[in-house]
Amino acid sequence: MFVDQVKVSFAAGGGGNGCLSFRREKYIPRGGPDGGRGGEGGSILLVSDSSVKSLAYFRFHPHIKARRGAHGEGGNRQGKKGENRVFQIPVGTIVREKDSDTVLHDFTAPNQEYLVAKGGMGGRGNASFASSVNQAPRRVDEGKPGEERDYVLELKLIADVGLVGFPNAGKSTLISVISAAKPVIADYPFTTLVPNLGVVDYDESRSFVVADIPGLIEGAHLGQGLGIRFLRHVERTKVLVHLVDISPYTQRDPVEDYRTVIRELEAFDPGLIKRPQILVANKTDLLGDETQRLQELESLAAREGLPFFPISALKRIGTKELVQAMARELKLVG
Ligand SMILES: Nc1nc2c(ncn2[C@@H]2O[C@H](COP(=O)(O)OP(=O)(O)OP(=O)(O)O)[C@@H](O)[C@H]2O)c(=O)[nH]1
Ligand SMILES: [Mg+2]
Numbered sequence: 001m002f003v004d005q006v007k008v009s010f011a012a013g014g015g016g017n018g019c020l021s022f023r024r025e026k027y028i029p030r031g032g033p034d035g036g037r038g039g040e041g042g043s044i045l046l047v048s049d050s051s052v053k054s055l056a057y058f059r060f061h062p063h064i065k066a067r068r069g070a071h072g073e074g075g076n077r078q079g080k081k082g083e084n085r086v087f088q089i090p091v092g093t094i095v096r097e098k099d100s101d102t103v104l105h106d107f108t109a110p111n112q113e114y115l116v117a118k119g120g121m122g123g124r125g126n127a128s129f130a131s132s133v134n135q136a137p138r139r140v141d142e143g144k145p146g147e148e149r150d151y152v153l154e155l156k157l158i159a160d161v162g163l164v165g166f167p168n169a170g171k172s173t174l175i176s177v178i179s180a181a182k183p184v185i186a187d188y189p190f191t192t193l194v195p196n197l198g199v200v201d202y203d204e205s206r207s208f209v210v211a212d213i214p215g216l217i218e219g220a221h222l223g224q225g226l227g228i229r230f231l232r233h234v235e236r237t238k239v240l241v242h243l244v245d246i247s248p249y250t251q252r253d254p255v256e257d258y259r260t261v262i263r264e265l266e267a268f269d270p271g272l273i274k275r276p277q278i279l280v281a282n283k284t285d286l287l288g289d290e291t292q293r294l295q296e297l298e299s300l301a302a303r304e305g306l307p308f309f310p311i312s313a314l315k316r317i318g319t320k321e322l323v324q325a326m327a328r329e330l331k332l333v334g
Contacts, residue, residue, distance in 0.1 A: 001054065001056045001059070002053070002054045002056070002193070002194035002195075003054050003055045003056040003058070003059045003155075004054070004055060004154065004155040004156075004229075004230075004232065004233070005055070005152065005153070005154045005155070005229075006055045006058040006059055006062065006152070006153050007062060007098060007150065007151070007152055008058045008061075008062050008063075008064060008150075008151055008152075008153060009062065009063050009064070009148070009149070009150045009151075010044045010064050010065075010116045010117040010147075010148070010149050010150075010151065011044075011063070011064070011065045011066070011117060011146060011147075011148045012041055012042060012043050012044055012066050012117035012118055012119045012120065012146030012147045012148070013041030013042040013043075013065070013066040013067045013068040013069060013082035013119045013120065013146045014041045014068040014069070014119075014120040014143050014144065014145045014146045015038050015039065015040055015041050015068070015069045015119065015120035015121045015122035015123060015142075015143025015144045015145075015146075016037075016038025016039045016040075016041075016068060016069035016070045016071040016072060016079035016080075016122045016123070016143045017038045017071045017072065017079075017122075017123045017140065017141070017142045017143050018035060018036070018037055018038050018071075018072050018122070018123035018124045018125035018126065018128075018140035018141045018142070018143075019035035019036050019037075019038075019071060019072035019073050019074060019077075019079075019125040019126070019140060020035045020125070020126045020138060020140045021033070021034050021035040021036075021073070021074030021075075021125070021126065021127075022034065022136070023074075023075075030136075032127075032130060032135065032136070033125075033126040033127045033129070033130050033135075033136060033137055034074055034075055034076045034125075034127050035072055035073075035074060035076075035125030035126040035127050035140060036072035036073050036074070036075070036076045036077040036078045036079065036125045036127065037072045037078045037079065037122045037123065037124055037125050037128065038069050038070070038071050038072045038078075038079045038122030038123045038125075038142075038143040039069030039070045039071075039072075039078060039079035039080045039081040039082060039122050040069050040081045040082065040119050040120070040121055040122050041066065041067070041068050041069045041081075041082045041119030041120040041121075041122075041143065041144075041145075041146040042066030042067045042068070042069075042081070042082030042083045042084050042085060042119050042146075043066060043084045043085075043115055043117060043118050043119040043146075044064055044066050044084070044085050044086075044087070044115075044116050044117045045084060045085070045086045045087070045113055045114065045115050045116065046086075046087050046088075046089050046093070046095070046105075046107070046113070046114050046116055046153075047086055047087070047088055047089070047111065047112070047113050047114075048088075048089055048090065048091045048093065048107035048109065048110050048111060048112045049088040049089070049090070049091075049110060049111070050090075050091050050110045051088075052088045052089060052090045053090055054090065054155070055089065055090065055093065055153055055155055057087070058087075058153060064085065064087070066082055066083070066084065066085045066117070066119060066146065067082040067083055068082050068120075068143070068146070069081055069082045069119070069120070069122050069143060070082075071143075072122065072123070072125040072140075076125070076127050078122070079122055081119075082119055084119070089107065089153065090107075090155050091107055091108070091109060091110055091158065092107065092108075092155050092156050092157050092158045092236075093106075093107045093153055093154065093155050094106050094107075094153070094154045094155075094156060095107075095114060095116065095151055095152075095153060096151065096152045096154065097149065097150070097151060097152075098150035098151060098152055104151075108158060116149065116151060117146060117147040117148065117149050118146070118147045119146045119147075120143050120144035120145050120146045120147075121143065121144045122143050123140060123141035123142045123143045123144070124140065124141045125140055126138060126139060126140050154232070155233075156232050156233060156235055156236050157195055157197060157211050157233040157236070158209070158236055159197055159209040159210060159211035159233070159234075159236070159237050160208040160209050160210070160237060160238050160239065160326075160330050161200075161208060161209070161210045161211070161237055161238070161239045161240070161241055161326050161330070162210075162211050162213065162233070162234030162237035162239070162240050162241070163175060163210060163211065163212045163213065163240075163241050163243060164213065164216065164231075164234060164240055164241070164242050164243070164261060164265065165215060165216070165242055165243035165244060165245070165257075165261060166189075166215050166216065166217060166243075166244070166245060166250075166252075166257055166260075166261065167189030167190050167191070167214070167215030167216075167217065167225065168187070168188070168189050168191075168215065168245060168250075169215065169243040169244060169245045169257075169282055170243055170245065170282040170283060170313045170314070171192070171212050171213075171215070171243050172184065172185045172191065172192050172196070172212050173185050173282075173313040173314055174212075174241075174243065174280075174282070174311075174313040174319070174322075175196060175198040175210055175212040176198075177313055177316055177319050178198070178200050178210065178319055178322075178323050179198025179199055179200045179201075179210060180198065180199065181196050181197065181198030181199075181210075181212070183196045183212055189215060189217075189225075190214060190215060190225060190226060192212060192213070192214045192215065193214060193226070194214070194230075195211055195212065195213045195214070195230055195233045196211070196212045197209055197210070197211055197212075198210050198212065200323060200326070202323065202327045202332060202333075206327070206332050206333075208326065208327065208330055208332065210241075210326075211233050211234060211237060213230045213231070213233050213234060214226045214230050216228065216231075216260075216261050216264045216265075217260070217264075218260045218263075218264075220264045220267075221264055221267035221268060228264055228267065228268045231264075231265065231268040231269070231272070234272070235269065235272070237275075238275070238276070238329070238330055239275065239276045239277070239278065239326060239329040239330060240265075240272070240275055240276070240277045240278070241277075241278045241280055241322075241326065242258065242261060242262075242277055242278065242279050242280065243280045243282050244257050244258050244279070244280065244281055244282065244297060245257070245282055245283055246281040246282060246283050246284060246286075246287060246293055246294055246297065246310070247283040247286035247287065248286070248287070248288070248290045248293065249286065253293075253296075254281065254293050254294075254296065254297045255296050255297060255300050258279070258297065258300060276329045277306055278306065278307045278308075278309065278322070278325055278326065278329060279297070279300075279301045279304075279306045279307070279308050279309070280308075280309050280310075280311055280322060281294055281297050281298075281308070281309070281310040281311070282311055282312070282313050283312060283313075283314070284310045284311060284312050284317065284318070285312040285314065285315050285317065294310060298310075307325050307329070309321060309322045309325060
């Protein structure tokens with residue numbers, strides 16, 4: 001199950017209490033204080049791991065607790081520490097406090113660690129209060145409570161290029177041709193239900209990451225189709241590649257399709273449409289005589305000042321040139 005946003009409450013363990021105790025031994029009439037410190041409470045940590053793809057675990061475990069520290073004991077024994085709990089999360093996860101926009105942490109690479117709730121300190125036992133003027137202290141401290149915090153975890157994939165377009169436009173076909181990604185491809189809308197990432201090896205030393213997301217339709221921002229929530233996964237991309245199905249079989253106007261998708265992108269985040277964009281007319285192999293469809297889209301690209309590429313993802317026509325254009329927009333090549 002792909003889950004990209006969850007609310008989770010984290011409660012770290014409290015510290016154990018300090019112990020009140022005096023040494024009792026044969027032949028030692030008045031033993032000194034020997035109450036140990038309470039153990040520290042368990043903390044809760046998140047660690048980014050590239051093999052984890054979803055935040056689904058937290059959907060089923062929205063309340064995470066760590067254990068408290070054990071109380072101190074006589075004989076100066078410190079209480080056992082509450083065990084830390086460590087959770088693996090996907091790279092690209094952002095941590096925010098609930099009801100706040102402030103990002104507390106952004107896991108941009110694997111193996112980053114972030115402490116979400118710190119365990120409470122253990123209380124001091126009476127042994128630690130002994131002094132020359134008070135050799136039999138009866139004071140002990142209680143353990144401190146562990147931190148309790150409510151967070152929102154949000155996954156925003158980290159990719160260089162985002163593929164957008166109508167369902168069935170051929171986004172998944174394209175990513176399967178230019179990268180090693182193997183998404184499901186089929187002749188019906190909304191085949192892709194969760195975003196896919198693919199690594200494009202531009203040459204031996206340079207590569208970039210492309211994100212294929214579910215298709216958009218008119219009214220997506222109102223919840224039509226799969227909605228626009230998956231657009232969060234193109235928010236961090238530097239370049240958008242906008243695929244328009246040029247084939248006459250859609251019975252739609254390619255220019256209208258382009259405008260619809262732009263409107264939906266804008267409704268999600270007006271900043272998205274200001275990003276460098278490459279316009280792609282896909283399925284040119286199905287065009288036949290109806291070249292006017294292509295010309296109209298091409299003149300739109302010219303008017304908008306967009307790089308334009310007619311391709312057939314299926315037949316792999318024009319895809320190399322498109323990959324080069326992506327690399328140029330990403331400034332990987334001059
Ligand atoms: N003839 C032809 N068919 C294509 C081309 N590209 C994709 N298709 C077909 O179009 C259909 C949809 O392709 P997908 O790659 O699944 O489309 P998508 O944009 O990922 O669709 P969603 O995941 O639903 O948003 C499949 O049947 C593909 O084989 C092309 O260049 N030419
Ligand atoms: Mg798809």
